[in-house]
Amino acid sequence: MRIYVAGHRGMVGGAILRRLQVRKAVEEDLTLITRTHAELDLTDQVAVRDFMQGEKPDVVILAAAKVGGIHANNTYPADFIYKNLMIECNVIHQAFAAGVKRLLQLGSSCIYPKAVPQPMKEDALLTGTLEPTNEPYAVAKIAGIKLCESYNRQHGVDYRSVMPTNLYGPGDNFHPENSHVMPALIRRFHEAAQSGQEEVVMWGTGKPMREFLHVDDMAAASLFVLDLDKETYEANTEPMLSHINVGTGTDISIGELGHMIAEVTGYSGRITQDLSKPDGTMKKLMDVSRLGDMGWTARVQLKDGLKETYQWFLNNQDSFRG
Numbered sequence: 001m002r003i004y005v006a007g008h009r010g011m012v013g014g015a016i017l018r019r020l021q022v023r024k025a026v027e028e029d030l031t032l033i034t035r036t037h038a039e040l041d042l043t044d045q046v047a048v049r050d051f052m053q054g055e056k057p058d059v060v061i062l063a064a065a066k067v068g069g070i071h072a073n074n075t076y077p078a079d080f081i082y083k084n085l086m087i088e089c090n091v092i093h094q095a096f097a098a099g100v101k102r103l104l105q106l107g108s109s110c111i112y113p114k115a116v117p118q119p120m121k122e123d124a125l126l127t128g129t130l131e132p133t134n135e136p137y138a139v140a141k142i143a144g145i146k147l148c149e150s151y152n153r154q155h156g157v158d159y160r161s162v163m164p165t166n167l168y169g170p171g172d173n174f175h176p177e178n179s180h181v182m183p184a185l186i187r188r189f190h191e192a193a194q195s196g197q198e199e200v201v202m203w204g205t206g207k208p209m210r211e212f213l214h215v216d217d218m219a220a221a222s223l224f225v226l227d228l229d230k231e232t233y234e235a236n237t238e239p240m241l242s243h244i245n246v247g248t249g250t251d252i253s254i255g256e257l258g259h260m261i262a263e264v265t266g267y268s269g270r271i272t273q274d275l276s277k278p279d280g281t282m283k284k285l286m287d288v289s290r291l292g293d294m295g296w297t298a299r300v301q302l303k304d305g306l307k308e309t310y311q312w313f314l315n316n317q318d319s320f321r322g
């Protein structure tokens with residue numbers, strides 16, 4: 001069994017690779033294939049074709065993408081739509097051309113319309129208008145789902161999609177502007193606590209609700225879905241709706257999250273709001289009953305995961321990206 005993990009140096013790909021390495025210790029015939037971004041640019045069609053034809057993986061896990069928080073999505077929309085469409089087209093088509101029978105790709109909860117009934121069910125896809133701050137990224141992610149469904153329908157392959165809620169954990173991107181809210185605030189509150197600052201500014205009103213899933217849970221869910229036999233996967237999805245939500249099923253306001261991060265990082269000053277920054281979607285909570293009915297639930301509690309992520313941040317400050 002030869003498994004290619006695309007994006008293995010990212011937060012999710014790294015967590016998936018760690019789990020597969022544990023598996024490899026007991027499964028001698030398992031070969032894990034990886035390439036860094038520098039070794040293989042997945043937006044390069046010819047390079048991806050040559051790689052797939054050369055390595056001939058049995059299974060592909062697509063965790064590589066252009067990823068960022070609300071500001072990055074809103075500021076670099078061309079990068080988010082172009083790079084993600086190219087990566088998906090190249091990896092999915094060239095995997096098919098090289099004979100890959102099973103593939104798992106990661107989408108995102110932002111595929112669902114902005115004003116959709118909560119919690120969001122898989123069948124809410126394409127029922128309304130998307131959140132404008134990340135529409136280009138969401139369109140690319142929806143195309144990823146439709147690529148998998150189309151190759152399944154036309155060619156009889158077994159390409160699956162998981163839709164994660166907002167993720168966090170070791171290996172996250174702590175860039176001050178371009179990251180997601182959790183790593184951005186861990187860094188900002190930590191630096192304020194260390195330097196004795198009296199004020200920390202958070203973006204928006206603090207009212208949006210978000211659901212946070214630890215990346216180790218995401219990696220476990222990804223392999224759970226990948227390992228399902230074809231009959232079970234198909235019995236729990238539909239040909240035109242072949243994606244599965246992954247989340248915890250509970251959410252928290254951004255304001256509350258800020259207070260939690262202040263406590264964990266030891267910051268005790270004022271917390272204020274920058275109302276010139278966007279809130280984005282006001283609520284994004286996944287309906288996770290489909291995955292729950294199949295037997296998978298998240299394990300890591302938010303407070304525990306936050307403390308562990310802060311510890312990882314402290315141990316890796318010199319090496320993290322951004």
Ligand SMILES: NC(=O)C1=CN([C@@H]2O[C@H](COP(=O)(O)OP(=O)(O)OC[C@H]3O[C@@H](n4cnc5c(N)ncnc54)[C@H](OP(=O)(O)O)[C@@H]3O)[C@@H](O)[C@H]2O)C=CC1
Nearest residue numbers: 007009010011012037041042043064065067106108166167
């Ligand atoms: N983080 C989150 O909150 C969420 C993530 N997701 C999805 O999960 C998946 C993984 O995200 P996450 O791990 O957080 O993201 P990361 O940014 O941590 O990792 C993405 C990886 O993809 C690599 N990559 C990007 N572009 C290319 C390219 N052109 N060629 C080769 N490699 C490339 C990056 O390499 P490099 O850094 O060198 O560019 C990086 O290693 C993505 O599909 C994302 O959309 C979904 C919902 C929430």
Ligand SMILES: C[C@H]1O[C@H](OP(=O)(O)OP(=O)(O)OC[C@H]2O[C@@H](n3cnc4c(=O)[nH]c(N)nc43)[C@H](O)[C@@H]2O)[C@@H](O)[C@@H](O)C1=O
Nearest residue numbers: 069070073108110134179180181184203204208278279280
């Ligand atoms: C996973 C998901 O991530 C993105 O969507 P998002 O959920 O809005 O992600 P976010 O983590 O950046 O923000 C969450 C909330 O938090 C508020 N907020 C406060 N203070 C900071 C702050 O300092 N940084 C950030 N980034 N947000 C902040 C911010 O204003 C917003 O209300 C998508 O574009 C898309 O990439 C996607 O799929």
